[in-house]
Amino acid sequence: MTRKIALIALFLFALFASLASAAPLPAKGKGHVYDGGGMFPSGRLQGLEQAAAAGAPYAYYIVTLESLGASEPDAYAEALYDAWKLRADDVLILLAKQERRVQLYFVNPPLQRKLDALPDDYAGNDYAGRAAIDRFVGGTFTPLAKEGDYAGGVLKLIAAAKQLPEPAGDAAPGAEPDTAPDAGGSPSSGETATPPATPPDSGIAAGNGTAAGQPSSPANRTGLAIALLVLALVAAAAIMLVLYLIRRSRHARLVRETDAIAVELFRAQELLRPLVGLYSGPATAATLKPVADALDARAASAQELLRTLGGSRPGFFSGGGRRATDAAGATAARLRADAGELRKQAEHLVELDRQNGREVSGIQGELSGLAAKAGELATANGLSLARIKQEIAENAEQVEVIRKRQVTDLIDAAELLKPHRATVELHASLLERLPSFLSQRQLLPDDIAQARSRIEGELRAERLELTEFNPFDRLEEASRRLAPFADALAAGDLREAAGQSEAMTGAIAEAQRMVRERVALRDGLAADLETLERFAGSFSFGEAAYREELGKLRSQFDESVWGFMPDAFRAATDAFRELEAGLAPLREAFGEQRYAAARPQADRLLELSKRAAEAAESCLKARERAHARTEALRAKWEDARQTFEAAASQAAAHRLPAAGDSGARVATQEDAIQAELRETDRLLSPPGIHPDAAELRLNQLASRVAAYAQDVQRLVQEKQTAERRMRELGSRYDSVHARTRHRSLPGHFDASYQARVNEADRMFALGMYAGAIEQMNEADRQLQRMQSAYDDILREERRHEEERRRHEELHRQNSAHHGGHQGGGHHGGSTGGDSFDKPRGSSGGDNW
Numbered sequence: 001m002t003r004k005i006a007l008i009a010l011f012l013f014a015l016f017a018s019l020a021s022a023a024p025l026p027a028k029g030k031g032h033v034y035d036g037g038g039m040f041p042s043g044r045l046q047g048l049e050q051a052a053a054a055g056a057p058y059a060y061y062i063v064t065l066e067s068l069g070a071s072e073p074d075a076y077a078e079a080l081y082d083a084w085k086l087r088a089d090d091v092l093i094l095l096a097k098q099e100r101r102v103q104l105y106f107v108n109p110p111l112q113r114k115l116d117a118l119p120d121d122y123a124g125n126d127y128a129g130r131a132a133i134d135r136f137v138g139g140t141f142t143p144l145a146k147e148g149d150y151a152g153g154v155l156k157l158i159a160a161a162k163q164l165p166e167p168a169g170d171a172a173p174g175a176e177p178d179t180a181p182d183a184g185g186s187p188s189s190g191e192t193a194t195p196p197a198t199p200p201d202s203g204i205a206a207g208n209g210t211a212a213g214q215p216s217s218p219a220n221r222t223g224l225a226i227a228l229l230v231l232a233l234v235a236a237a238a239i240m241l242v243l244y245l246i247r248r249s250r251h252a253r254l255v256r257e258t259d260a261i262a263v264e265l266f267r268a269q270e271l272l273r274p275l276v277g278l279y280s281g282p283a284t285a286a287t288l289k290p291v292a293d294a295l296d297a298r299a300a301s302a303q304e305l306l307r308t309l310g311g312s313r314p315g316f317f318s319g320g321g322r323r324a325t326d327a328a329g330a331t332a333a334r335l336r337a338d339a340g341e342l343r344k345q346a347e348h349l350v351e352l353d354r355q356n357g358r359e360v361s362g363i364q365g366e367l368s369g370l371a372a373k374a375g376e377l378a379t380a381n382g383l384s385l386a387r388i389k390q391e392i393a394e395n396a397e398q399v400e401v402i403r404k405r406q407v408t409d410l411i412d413a414a415e416l417l418k419p420h421r422a423t424v425e426l427h428a429s430l431l432e433r434l435p436s437f438l439s440q441r442q443l444l445p446d447d448i449a450q451a452r453s454r455i456e457g458e459l460r461a462e463r464l465e466l467t468e469f470n471p472f473d474r475l476e477e478a479s480r481r482l483a484p485f486a487d488a489l490a491a492g493d494l495r496e497a498a499g500q501s502e503a504m505t506g507a508i509a510e511a512q513r514m515v516r517e518r519v520a521l522r523d524g525l526a527a528d529l530e531t532l533e534r535f536a537g538s539f540s541f542g543e544a545a546y547r548e549e550l551g552k553l554r555s556q557f558d559e560s561v562w563g564f565m566p567d568a569f570r571a572a573t574d575a576f577r578e579l580e581a582g583l584a585p586l587r588e589a590f591g592e593q594r595y596a597a598a599r600p601q602a603d604r605l606l607e608l609s610k611r612a613a614e615a616a617e618s619c620l621k622a623r624e625r626a627h628a629r630t631e632a633l634r635a636k637w638e639d640a641r642q643t644f645e646a647a648a649s650q651a652a653a654h655r656l657p658a659a660g661d662s663g664a665r666v667a668t669q670e671d672a673i674q675a676e677l678r679e680t681d682r683l684l685s686p687p688g689i690h691p692d693a694a695e696l697r698l699n700q701l702a703s704r705v706a707a708y709a710q711d712v713q714r715l716v717q718e719k720q721t722a723e724r725r726m727r728e729l730g731s732r733y734d735s736v737h738a739r740t741r742h743r744s745l746p747g748h749f750d751a752s753y754q755a756r757v758n759e760a761d762r763m764f765a766l767g768m769y770a771g772a773i774e775q776m777n778e779a780d781r782q783l784q785r786m787q788s789a790y791d792d793i794l795r796e797e798r799r800h801e802e803e804r805r806r807h808e809e810l811h812r813q814n815s816a817h818h819g820g821h822q823g824g825g826h827h828g829g830s831t832g833g834d835s836f837d838k839p840r841g842s843s844g845g846d847n848w
Helices: 002-021 042-052 073-083 109-116 132-140 142-146 150-162 218-278 282-310 322-381 386-408 418-462 472-480 482-491 494-538 543-556 565-591 595-620 622-653 660-683 691-740 749-765 769-824
Strands: 033-035 059-065 090-096 101-106 842-847
Touching: 033 042, 042 059, 042 150, 059 150, 073 090, 073 101, 073 769, 073 842, 090 150, 101 132, 109 132, 109 842, 132 142, 132 150, 132 842, 142 150, 218 282, 218 322, 282 322, 322 386, 322 418, 386 418, 418 472, 418 482, 418 494, 472 482, 472 494, 482 494, 494 565, 494 595, 543 565, 543 595, 543 622, 565 595, 595 622, 622 660, 622 691, 660 691, 691 749, 691 769, 749 769, 769 842
Parallel strands: 033 059, 059 090
Antiparallel strands: 090 101, 101 842
């Protein structure tokens, strides 16, 4: 007895101590988000509230705390769930900031079944074998939480919960959903609790007729079979009726389509019937006859198809004939396509017949008008115009031949009349120009004389001699054409007259243009000659200037800079001497007004002057260009040096070790870069400055310095990340170890964790920061496994405790039942009752 009292006192003391150190339960507010740990940005609270309160299919209560204290996450979550009186469709999401723990708690078996149906690799291989809730949290919330985005992790968890599929074996759509009791033990709102099934040995019927579990009688089975047979017969009759109506509708539609095709073919035949009786020539045989024959054949096929369809109406019980109907439909489709094409061809032929008449009548009318106009112009101007009248008559005779052929044959008159129409347009144009021809016959002699007088005046004014050109030759040619022009007008050969007129006007215009072009050629040559003489007088690149520049370059720069100068100097002097030699012949040709011959000479001398000037400038500017390039390379060298020194200072400030692969590579890079800097500085320093070699070396140096700076920056970042991870991992280990140190956990989590941490410390000391981070990540996974194992132990303990309570309650009920029978057996009534234990909740989570 004394021992029992001591154990009870010890238990009460431990209970009170744990309650005293446990985190207090926050009061439930009006909203769904309680950010006691300050883990959510203010701008994300509204979105979290809306997502949590959506209520489809669950409502979420999100609670963040600074710390759980000595409380276990699942126990705290369960206590908060009960204290807030949450219901079956409510899910509690608890986040502990210091413990870096997220815990889910709900009392909803259907939701638990959905989570249990998730695959083992839902959150990756690290979560394989863990509880379903842990896998769900690890695959949704944890990745974002590790990045510090707790709000995003919660939103992703809520969104994923909405997309959870129904597990196999659950109720089909339309059946009553699973109902989960709320925290108080009663069904959720809007649902009716189903009473427990009556035990088989109770003797109470499960309905008004047949006892529960008993098979139906033979009479009932016979009635059910008859009802099913009648239902099958009715369904078969309905199906047959529907099929018959479909066949009948299809047949009627096919008949209507075929009849429409026959009508379309008949109309096309009616269009061509007058043409077939009217024309019989070779063009008709090639165009009209094939279309008419095709229409007759298609019309006969359409009539035959109509007769076939009229004699084969579908019957109610005749299920065959489908292939025949399909064949008839295919035939109708081919006839429909042919009928459309043949109708277009028939309409084209009818339009061609109408167009032929219009074309022939139109051109004959134009020819008559031209003949009348030619007669009128001949009478009015006292000319015969015999030649053009003859051409018009010949054209009319040829058109008449086409007209006669068009009467008996279906030809393409528009195509045949194209050359004759072109002739009509030419004759009309010539007759329109006849007045201008007559005017030119009177005025052209005076025009030639006036042009001669103007040209003579311009030659005197510009002091031009008839050297290399003679504009009067073109005027003589125009004068010689006056007589043929007059003869062509008298004979009525307007084509010849038009040609002579264009030749005379062109010769006069060319004679006047020759003088203007000669003046322009002379002025251009004069300007170029002045330029060449000025260049010859100002070009002063002699031997002394060349030697001076070459000496300065040799004293400072490598031969690659000044090696081109001897050749350039020779090119300049040779070009200048050739230019001086060519100036005298150019002046002589210009003075003799041989401008056409002088033009290529001047062009050649201008090219020589350009060549000499460029060669001289390249020599004179060589030193200036070399200095400018050297300064630019020196500035680039200085930038590389500053970048290197800044990166080296950063490496020294963060005490990056020289051991390890990364550290050794950085040290090697430092030595190589310093050597490159010294060599490049030598190439950029006189004497013997070598810009080409320096630029090549500088490009290599810049790449190497950039790689060195990147390596240093990467190592510094890796070192800072490793240091931060070490601090975080130590804090988290202290938190997990404080909760699990009184439990005997399976496995060797603690030892594996310490081994990983020791290896990370070793790698960190060697400067292998990336490897140290990987070892710390593996140690973090060991902590997660330790926490998971601890959570599994707690859940198993709670399950045993609940099992023990149920056994005690069952024992109590049995004792009360037997006691009631013994003490109250004389009463005539019966007593009964039921009790509901608090339903078991689902709990799980993860550490980030």
